[in-house]
Amino acid sequence: MYQLPEEHEELRAAVRALAEKEIAPYAAEVDEQERYPVEAARALTEAGFNAVHIPEQYSGQGADAVAACIVIEEVARVDASASLIPAVNKLGTQPILLSASEELKKLVLPSIATGEASASYALSEREAGSDTASMRTRAHLDGDHWVLNGTKCWITNAGESTWYTVMAVTDPNAEKKAHGISAFVVHKDDPGFSVGPKERKLGIKGSPTREIYFENCTIPENRIIGEPGTGLKTALATLDHTRPTIGAQALGIAQGALDAAVEYVKERKQFGQSISQFQGVQFMLADMAMKIEAARHLVYTSAAATERGDARATFLASAAKAYASDVAMEVTTDAVQLFGGAGYTRDFPVERMMRDAKITQIYEGTNQIQRMVMARQLLKK
Ligand SMILES: Cc1cc2nc3c(=O)[nH]c(=O)nc-3n(C[C@H](O)[C@H](O)[C@H](O)COP(=O)(O)OP(=O)(O)OC[C@H]3O[C@@H](n4cnc5c(N)ncnc54)[C@H](O)[C@@H]3O)c2cc1C
Numbered sequence: 001m002y003q004l005p006e007e008h009e010e011l012r013a014a015v016r017a018l019a020e021k022e023i024a025p026y027a028a029e030v031d032e033q034e035r036y037p038v039e040a041a042r043a044l045t046e047a048g049f050n051a052v053h054i055p056e057q058y059s060g061q062g063a064d065a066v067a068a069c070i071v072i073e074e075v076a077r078v079d080a081s082a083s084l085i086p087a088v089n090k091l092g093t094q095p096i097l098l099s100a101s102e103e104l105k106k107l108v109l110p111s112i113a114t115g116e117a118s119a120s121y122a123l124s125e126r127e128a129g130s131d132t133a134s135m136r137t138r139a140h141l142d143g144d145h146w147v148l149n150g151t152k153c154w155i156t157n158a159g160e161s162t163w164y165t166v167m168a169v170t171d172p173n174a175e176k177k178a179h180g181i182s183a184f185v186v187h188k189d190d191p192g193f194s195v196g197p198k199e200r201k202l203g204i205k206g207s208p209t210r211e212i213y214f215e216n217c218t219i220p221e222n223r224i225i226g227e228p229g230t231g232l233k234t235a236l237a238t239l240d241h242t243r244p245t246i247g248a249q250a251l252g253i254a255q256g257a258l259d260a261a262v263e264y265v266k267e268r269k270q271f272g273q274s275i276s277q278f279q280g281v282q283f284m285l286a287d288m289a290m291k292i293e294a295a296r297h298l299v300y301t302s303a304a305a306t307e308r309g310d311a312r313a314t315f316l317a318s319a320a321k322a323y324a325s326d327v328a329m330e331v332t333t334d335a336v337q338l339f340g341g342a343g344y345t346r347d348f349p350v351e352r353m354m355r356d357a358k359i360t361q362i363y364e365g366t367n368q369i370q371r372m373v374m375a376r377q378l379l380k381k
Contacts, residue, residue: 076252081206092119
């Protein structure tokens with residue numbers, strides 16, 4: 001009754017073992033040097049955990065949405081930057097899975113499943129963040145090619161990725177802006193495509209975030225995802241599938257911070273005894289663990305709802321992302337508190353975890369936007 005199947009727990013054990021052995025030892029160095037976690041990329045690809053969500057007919061593992069969340073959660077428990085490898089592979093390919101032609105699926109998905117390639121998702125622009133429909137990047141058909149012009153910003157893993165799912169305006173005169181946007185797949189070697197310098201960030205420093213530029217970028221006609229004018233619909237439907245994965249990332253960061261705090265309070269002595277003996281400390285630990293447990297249920301429930309195509313999937317995806325990320329921020333802040341002065345230094349991982357947690361409240365829609373989505377779902381009944 002009401003528990004994960006054995007195969008999911010076995011998956012968790014396998015990913016945890018891999019993460020602790022192959023990813024955790026490099027997490028502090030990756031953060032300090034602001035470099036791509038190449039060791040994690042290699043280990044995840046060799047073990048087949050780089051993009052578990054890709055169906056078997058495209059050479060993937062065919063894992064369900066809960067399994068994909070477990071992979072991301074367990075990697076994030078030791079290194080949030082590295083967890084963006086499976087997370088952004090899902091984000092970048094979900095529009096293709098939802099709406100692309102069979103031909104386009106066959107072109108892109110197998111290369112990502114095998115780890116030869118990876119994907120990014122390009123929706124945001126400098127002046128179109130929460131208000132995505134006001135984007136300015138344009139695409140027009142020229143003979144049998146689409147020509148893209150514009151700049152996308154904040155693109156996770158840009159420069160590392162091979163494929164980019166890009167939303168652009170194809171009908172600037174559409175009655176509703178949202179109906180004039182289409183989605184495309186761009187390859188890093190397509191003419192007219194380039195990437196900018198890395199953003200200098202608070203956290204997830206191992207995951208490059210860059211602008212990407214389209215200067216008369218020319219791609220074959222069949223690289224459009226679905227019909228013209230359906231791109232924003234696909235982009236937003238994608239978020240129903242991927243907001244649970246950001247919840248999973250947040251959950252993993254929070255669990256990592258709690259685990260580190262529990263270890264530390266048992267060792268640290270003040271007033272002649274272990275600080276774990278103080279009720280004030282115990283209450284903090286209990287609250288942290290309680291919130292994490294609640295977030296875990298919401299994340300898996302939302303992932304399962306998207307898998308089933310449940311009518312509540314949109315509400316649950318926003319709820320899971322907002323709740324788990326707020327929990328991650330609270331728990332990591334409390335973990336730093338429990339370490340005292342040591343927590344404020346880079347000698348312990350909780351400082352990095354607190355910085356990494358913050359982004360989960362911002363990307364894939366800020367938590368204010370998640371609350372708008374949830375309220376809209378409630379009020380439309
Ligand atoms: C590290 C990082 C990685 C990212 N990765 C990607 C990526 O891979 N692909 C991609 O497309 N994008 C990505 N993003 C972009 C991210 O999704 C946006 O930053 C986010 O959606 C917010 O948009 P904005 O930054 O323009 O903020 P704004 O929209 O300017 O928001 C500023 C503030 O106003 C609030 N606000 C805005 N509108 C409302 C409203 N109607 N009601 C209440 N409050 C509101 C927001 O909640 C926020 O607090 C990334 C961002 C970062 C920082």
